[in-house]
Each structure stands twice: as structure tokens, then as C-alpha cells.
Amino acid sequence: MSFAEQLSRLQAFLDADDLHDEALDYVAAHGYLTALSICPEQVPEREWIDALFAEPPHYRSDAEREEIEGTLIQLKAHIARQLASDDDPELPCELDLGDDPDDSDLRGWCIGFMEGVFLREDIWFENAEDEVSELLLPIMVGSGLFDEQPEFSDIARDQDLMNEMIEQIPELLTALFLLFNAPEEKPALLKPRH
Incomplete structure (x- = not known):
């Protein structure tokens, strides 16, 4: 079976209605595996x-x-290879929250990513809290999990700012990956601004 066929079977399995309510669907699982691939531990x-x-x-x-x-483990390895390559990683959904963010695939992907961060939250913020927080901000905003907090609700109300932040997600993933896994190659995005 090809990897593409395996992925479509995985997608059908994860998107079926009979999984637990809190189980991640395919798009959220992709975000989750992306966070796990970036995590330094x-x-x-x-x-x-x-x-x-x-x-x-x-x-x-x-x-x-x-x-x-087995397919989940392969997908995680595939995402890790994408992150380590020179190309921006591809998300399995549009970089767009649409008219109803709660129903958008991107929201699901961002929630899944944050679930992956929460598994080892201390490790994520251990060494470069400010940089990591800055890089995670668009994903945190996209997830809608923090909308109760004033600074997040302010951003959520500014459609142009939201769209601008969300479009940065693929390059931010690469920046996070390099920050944790190749700190000496710090991407330009993070170099101190003069």
C-alpha cells in the first residue's frame, strides 16, 4: 500500500463518528504531530x-x-522531514479561518498543534520563552482556545491582522523547528532587530 493510500485510510478512520468526542480528527492530528515533531523532547x-x-x-x-x-508514526516522520527541509511545511488545510472560524479546518489544525504543545508545555517554554511565545502566537490565535484573554480577543476582532498572522504559520513552523533542533541556524525571522 502506498503512503498516500495509508493516509487516506488513516483519514477515514480519524474522521469517523465513532471515535471518542475528544479524539483528534485527521486535520487536528496533523497539527498535533507537527507540534510533536518540533518539540525538543x-x-x-x-x-x-x-x-x-x-x-x-x-x-x-x-x-x-x-x-x-503505524501510519500515524509514519506521518509524524514525514512531517519531521518536511520541517527539516528547506521548503515551508504543507498544512492539510487552507490557511484561512473562513466566515465561521469554529468550523474551519485551520482552527482544528491549530487546536491539534496546541494539544501537542500541552503534552510537554514546560519543555517548549524552558529556554526561549519570549521567542517561542512570539512564534506560537498565530497558532494560539488560530486555535481560538485563548479567546477569553483580552489580548487574544483584540486580535480576533481585527480580521486583517488575523489573516496576516495565519499566513505566517508555515514559516513559523520552520522557525520553531530550527530554534529547537538547530539553534545555531537561527532563522532570520528571529534575529534581533536593530
Whole structure:
């Protein structure tokens, strides 16, 4: 089976209605795996797979469980390769929150990403809290998880600012990846401004 076929089977599995309410769908799982690929500490596979599903899914067989978990692990490796390459990573959704952000795939992707950050929140902010916070801001805004906080609700009301921030997400992912995994190659985005 090709990787594309495996991904479409994974997508069908994650987007099915019979998973736990808190399980991540395919787009959110992609955001989650992206955060795990960036995180400077490797989270054990069992831990992140169990957290992704919230509770164990009802697999039809052991073979299906192995296939789904194996594809998730491959997808995470694929995302890590994209992050390490010179190209901006590709998101599985439009960089657009649309007219109803709560229904947009991008919101789901950003929520999934933040779920991945929350698994090891201390590690993310351990060494470069200001830089990491600045780079995460567009994803935090996109997730809608922080809208209760005044600074986030102000941004959410400014459509142009929101769109501008969201368009930066792919390059910010690369910047975060380099910050954690190749600090000596700090991207221009983070060089001190004079």
C-alpha cells in the first residue's frame, strides 16, 4: 500500500463518528504531530498515540490497530522531514479561518498543534520563552482556545491582522523547528532587530 493510500485510510478512520468526542480528527492530528515533531523532547509513541485518541478506539482487529498506529508514526516522520527541509511545511488545510472560524479546518489544525504543545508545555517554554511565545502566537490565535484573554480577543476582532498572522504559520513552523533542533541556524525571522 502506498503512503498516500495509508493516509487516506488513516483519514477515514480519524474522521469517523465513532471515535471518542475528544479524539483528534485527521486535520487536528496533523497539527498535533507537527507540534510533536518540533518539540525538543521526544514524547514516547504510546503516550502520544493514547492522548490523540483520548480513549482506545474500537479497532476491528489487531491488524487494523497496527496499521493505524503505524501510519500515524509514519506521518509524524514525514512531517519531521518536511520541517527539516528547506521548503515551508504543507498544512492539510487552507490557511484561512473562513466566515465561521469554529468550523474551519485551520482552527482544528491549530487546536491539534496546541494539544501537542500541552503534552510537554514546560519543555517548549524552558529556554526561549519570549521567542517561542512570539512564534506560537498565530497558532494560539488560530486555535481560538485563548479567546477569553483580552489580548487574544483584540486580535480576533481585527480580521486583517488575523489573516496576516495565519499566513505566517508555515514559516513559523520552520522557525520553531530550527530554534529547537538547530539553534545555531537561527532563522532570520528571529534575529534581533536593530
